[in-house]
Amino acid sequence: MKTAALILIFFVQTSFAQNPVLSSQSSSSAASNVFSSVRIRLFKDLEQFPVVYGSKMKSISDNMVILEGQKLTFQNKILSTKNFVVKKPNHKYDLIAVVDFNTYVAGVVSKEMPLSWPLEALKAQAVIARSYALTKIQERQNKIFHLDNDQMDQVFAFTNSEKAKKAVVLTDQVILKDSKNRILKAFYHSDCGGQTVPASQIWKGAYDAGTATDPWCQQRKSNEWTYELSKDDFYQRLRLSERPEDKLEVSEDFKKRIQSFKVANAFFPVQKLREIFGFSEIRNSPLTFEENQNLVVFKGKGYGHGAGLCQWGTLAQVKIGRSYLQVLEHYYPNANITNSAMKLSQVMMKDLVFN
Numbered sequence: 380m381k382t383a384a385l386i387l388i389f390f391v392q393t394s395f396a397q398n399p400v401l402s403s404q405s406s407s408s409a410a411s412n413v414f415s416s417v418r419i420r421l422f423k424d425l426e427q428f429p430v431v432y433g434s435k436m437k438s439i440s441d442n443m444v445i446l447e448g449q450k451l452t453f454q455n456k457i458l459s460t461k462n463f464v465v466k467k468p469n470h471k472y473d474l475i476a477v478v479d480f481n482t483y484v485a486g487v488v489s490k491e492m493p494l495s496w497p498l499e500a501l502k503a504q505a506v507i508a509r510s511y512a513l514t515k516i517q518e519r520q521n522k523i524f525h526l527d528n529d530q531m532d533q534v535f536a537f538t539n540s541e542k543a544k545k546a547v548v549l550t551d552q553v554i555l556k557d558s559k560n561r562i563l564k565a566f567y568h569s570d571c572g573g574q575t576v577p578a579s580q581i582w583k584g585a586y587d588a589g590t591a592t593d594p595w596c597q598q599r600k601s602n603e604w605t606y607e608l609s610k611d612d613f614y615q616r617l618r619l620s621e622r623p624e625d626k627l628e629v630s631e632d633f634k635k636r637i638q639s640f641k642v643a644n645a646f647f648p649v650q651k652l653r654e655i656f657g658f659s660e661i662r663n664s665p666l667t668f669e670e671n672q673n674l675v676v677f678k679g680k681g682y683g684h685g686a687g688l689c690q691w692g693t694l695a696q697v698k699i700g701r702s703y704l705q706v707l708e709h710y711y712p713n714a715n716i717t718n719s720a721m722k723l724s725q726v727m728m729k730d731l732v733f734n
């Protein structure tokens with residue numbers, strides 16, 4: 380704890396630079412080797428400086444310290460051999476790991492899809508995790524970190540799984556691109572319930588890689604869900620200025636799912652309702668909504684926002700022998716899948732520039 384106190388004094392005594400730049404990311408080496416240095420935020424808004432036993436500390440700016448060492452852990456989470464601790468204007472700390480790109484993709488595969496699933500499904504997951512990550516690296520190239528390690532981006536943890544690593548290696552040169560040859564921000568979700576939705580319907584301005592009807596996940600009986608709560612509770616949590624006399628109006632669009640609710644002058648897109656009542660309660664766009672004397676009842680099928688690849692549909696497809704490429708073509712009909720002749724490193728040189 381003595382070390383922590385010293386570090387804290389160090390931070391308090393030095394001024395905070397508003398736009399810190401990672402001095403170790405010099406242009407010459409980083410630009411040619413994107414894959415060696417994806418920066419993942421493992422912890423955010425820590426109240427205290429993270430004390431990582433066994434690490435060597437080096438200050439690189441007023442508000443940033445590098446922690447290096449072997450087998451480092453913090454709060455039971457494995458860290459990288461090189462990490463940054465950043466003190467932010469709100470006086471909290473972020474811990475950011477510098478991770479080899481393929482290690483990162485394997486770590487995402489291991490957390491975003493059950494490792495018990497067939498390798499072919501994990502390969503599809505590896506391609507979309509890679510494509511999504513590359514778009515974020517591009518967007519955030521001048522920022523301190525590229526990706527969060529939670530649902531904000533993709534869930535990640537270091538993995539020893541040979542199967543996850545194999546899925547990455549076997550798809551090493553495969554990425555998805557949009558019709559304008561830009562790397563696709565490939566969205567994915569657990570279970571579409573029979574129909575995927577345009578990404579732009581979930582996120583304004585998102586590129587639509589196309590939609591798919593999905594007979595594969597539709598076979599699952601277990602993906603039906605119901606969420607009911609008292610009418611009082613429902614309207615209270617909507618925080619309307621007064622309890623409306625009229626019933627809620629619903630509007631359906633994409634293939635007969637409820638997309639938004641309107642009452643009096645208030646308008647609630649379904650994603651907003653999911654935020655308010657919980658993503659695991661209203662699991663996706665409901666198929667029906669009923670309001671009676673005392674209760675409101677939502678019913679639906681599937682889980683997740685519904686854009687891009689459907690993981691349960693992927694599982695069913697590979698089980699009947701479809702390849703990961705066929706799966707990707709099905710869920711991203713407007714995307715291009717780069718072929719194996721293309722060197723990913725060349726794509727990177729052209730499309731991505733590191734600071």
Ligand SMILES: [Zn+2]
Pocket residue numbers: 570571572573574593595596597689690691692
């Ligand atoms: Zn599906």
